Amino acid sequence: MAELTPVMKQFILHWGEMGSNWGLNRTVAQIHAMLYLSPAPLTAEEISETLGIARSTVSTGLRELQTWGVVRVVHQLGDRRDHFETIADIWEMFRVILRERKRREIDPAVAVLRESMTGVQGESENAYVIERLEEMLEFFEVVTSVYNQVEQLPTATLRRIARLGDSFSRLLSLAAQSERQPTPEM
Amino acid sequence: MAELTPVMKQFILHWGEMGSNWGLNRTVAQIHAMLYLSPAPLTAEEISETLGIARSTVSTGLRELQTWGVVRVVHQLGDRRDHFETIADIWEMFRVILRERKRREIDPAVAVLRESMTGVQGESENAYVIERLEEMLEFFEVVTSVYNQVEQLPTATLRRIARLGDSFSRLLSLAAQSERQPTPEM
DNA sequence: CGGATTTTTCGGTAAAATTCGAAATAACCG
DNA sequence: CGGTTATTTCGAATTTTACCGAAAAATCCG
Numbered sequence: 001m002a003e004l005t006p007v008m009k010q011f012i013l014h015w016g017e018m019g020s021n022w023g024l025n026r027t028v029a030q031i032h033a034m035l036y037l038s039p040a041p042l043t044a045e046e047i048s049e050t051l052g053i054a055r056s057t058v059s060t061g062l063r064e065l066q067t068w069g070v071v072r073v074v075h076q077l078g079d080r081r082d083h084f085e086t087i088a089d090i091w092e093m094f095r096v097i098l099r100e101r102k103r104r105e106i107d108p109a110v111a112v113l114r115e116s117m118t119g120v121q122g123e124s125e126n127a128y129v130i131e132r133l134e135e136m137l138e139f140f141e142v143v144t145s146v147y148n149q150v151e152q153l154p155t156a157t158l159r160r161i162a163r164l165g166d167s168f169s170r171l172l173s174l175a176a177q178s179e180r181q182p183t184p185e186m
Numbered sequence: 187m188a189e190l191t192p193v194m195k196q197f198i199l200h201w202g203e204m205g206s207n208w209g210l211n212r213t214v215a216q217i218h219a220m221l222y223l224s225p226a227p228l229t230a231e232e233i234s235e236t237l238g239i240a241r242s243t244v245s246t247g248l249r250e251l252q253t254w255g256v257v258r259v260v261h262q263l264g265d266r267r268d269h270f271e272t273i274a275d276i277w278e279m280f281r282v283i284l285r286e287r288k289r290r291e292i293d294p295a296v297a298v299l300r301e302s303m304t305g306v307q308g309e310s311e312n313a314y315v316i317e318r319l320e321e322m323l324e325f326f327e328v329v330t331s332v333y334n335q336v337e338q339l340p341t342a343t344l345r346r347i348a349r350l351g352d353s354f355s356r357l358l359s360l361a362a363q364s365e366r367q368p369t370p371e372m
Numbered sequence: 373c374g375g376a377t378t379t380t381t382c383g384g385t386a387a388a389a390t391t392c393g394a395a396a397t398a399a400c401c402g
Numbered sequence: 403c404g405g406t407t408a409t410t411t412c413g414a415a416t417t418t419t420a421c422c423g424a425a426a427a428a429t430c431c432g
Contacts, residue, residue, distance in 0.1 A: 008315055011302045036322075090325045105208060150355070176342075177346075
């Protein structure tokens with residue numbers, strides 16, 4: 001993959017632009033795109049040369065992608081350089097990114113809310129605030145719980161569920177309804 | 187809400203710090219936090235004074251929150267100033283943010299992929315690339331479809347589903363299994 | 373309409389981030 | 403061990419973003 005075909009170039013560039021939407025910077029997103037399109041693991045140097053990015057920047061970018069868990073180092077026999085590859089299965093990648101987003105977005109939110117709530121119970125001047133914070137905290141806890149459920153599901157299951165189409169939402173409504181029976185109202 | 191109690195201050199500050207995790211900047215997140223904690227709509231001026239942010243910055247921030255769909259303008263009789271409030275129901279807010287994130291993160295990705303795929307069909311040198319792009323495109327289309335299902339569900343239903351706990355994931359597994367059979371009736 | 377109030381726009385500055393390239397460090401080989 | 407190659411660290415330069423405050427524009431009121 002020394003040379004990029006036009007479609008590769010286009011995808012890598014566009015993916016880079018999109019990176020900001022996803023909380024990555026352009027360069028990091030480009031590196032990831034290149035790895036995603038490559039049939040074989042790449043060295044940092046190859047990436048640096050092909051994308052025209054400083055060698056050190058590639059190093060930093062690869063490290064960030066590794067903290068996201070979407071890139072890992074592999075080695076080739078007889079080559080002491082590190083080679084990098086990204087998760088090939090897009091569903092697995094989805095799961096990994098979801099986990100990381102939860103860790104970075106949800107968990108700290110819960111922490112902030114919990115911390116905010118300690119020591120204000122019963123302060124009548126904060127009654128409304130406490131109510132709002134409690135509601136939000138409960139929400140995030142529910143999200144966490146749902147996440148924990150979904151995380152467990154293997155790719156094949158996720159894929160099949162996703163394909164259910166309309167019957168999926170009908171199923172959800174039904175499940176919710178059956179849950180309503182025991183207790184009258186909430 | 188002219189004066190902030192300590193817990194309000196703490197929450198607003200922490201929420202501001204967290205804003206970056208969510209793709210907002212500190213100021214915008216703080217404005218939103220303040221609105222969330224306020225029992226009544228606030229004017230831009232109140233926000234500006236209370237948070238110590240320039241009036242014009244508040245204006246810009248409120249506009250951004252409006253593009254996200256989480257803040258809206260309301261009016262008070264006999265007062266020509268705009269007052270602002272945020273969505274109170276956290277579940278509704280979740281739905282709104284989800285919609286916007288899809289619009290900003292998923293839709294452009296799909297567009298990029300579709301565009302990348304046009305005109306390369308059959309180019310053997312791109313066989314592998316086409317395969318990868320197709321896989322990713324299919325993934326995003328499935329995500330879109332699931333999103334469309336979930337978007338429809340009313341708050342009450344979402345809430346109940348979320349409360350199902352373990353039985354939720356068991357249900358999903360079951361649904362997936364039934365889909366595998368020749369007769370997909372449920 | 374004329375004046376007062378409110379909101380938005382905009383240029384400039386301050387702050388933050390990204391990226392580079394040199395230097396330091398680490399890993400490896402004979 | 404000494405030399406070579408690979409990787410990371412780090413300060414500086416560049417680019418991007420955030421924020422302010424003055425001015426412009428819009429809205430409203432009598």
